[in-house]
Amino acid sequence: MTAQQELRIATFRRGAELLVIPAVILIAVAGATGYLYSNLPDPYEDWMLLAAAGAIVLLAVVLPWWVWASRTYILTTRRIIVTRGLLIRRRSELMHAAGYRIDVVRGPLQRLFGRGTLILSSGGAELALKDVHSPRLVRETLSDQIEICQILAHRQAQQAAADPYMRTDS
Missing domain, CATH: 2.30.29 (PH-domain like)
Structure with a gap:
């Protein structure tokens, strides 16, 4: 046998519905970074904007995706x-x-x-x-x-x- x-x-x-908010955050961060790049007020520099955008994307987009995919x-x-x-x-x-x-x-x-x-x-x-x-x-x-x-x-x-x-x- x-x-x-x-x-x-x-x-x-x-359910992947949990990833809707991170996707909206990613779009908003990309749009805001594109708009503000080279248009920041005087005490701020572009590298600060890119670092803040990277940190937000890491914490609010990559981390939730990682938890979902794991x-x-x-x-x-x-x-x-x-x-x-x-x-x-x-x-x-x-x-x-x-x-x-x-x-x-x-x-x-x-x-x-x-x-x-x-x-x-x-x-x-x-x-x-x-x-x-x-x-x-x-x-x-x-x-x-x-x-x-x-x-x-x-x-x-x-x-x-x-x-x-x-x-x-x-």
Whole structure:
């Protein structure tokens, strides 16, 4: 008997609506810098303007993008994987066959934008899928995968009990 092949169902992140304000700030900083460059009052110099614009872009544009891009959720046929970090990556995963509880938390703004946070807990392990689109669809998909994996594990256990010489290491 061959083992079930692991397939990727979906890869997703938090909602990108959080990046609208940084995009507006980037446009405003670029416009203001272009307008004020070489037109500053006497005690100020152009390098001061460029340094201030660079600091604003770094703190208000790059940092929010970095936080958004640093978390990825991968749903496969065997497990859910949460990766965090861009330079130093941390990875957490829950196997569907082990089963876990799925809680959906939605605040008023999340309801308005069709998002929610899914909290997956299995014994001591807990994963949070923050601010995902269509949390009901993601919850249903996770529930289906848990059920399928548990059925397959049960069938393999029955076949192994019926045939004690069956190879289970494949």
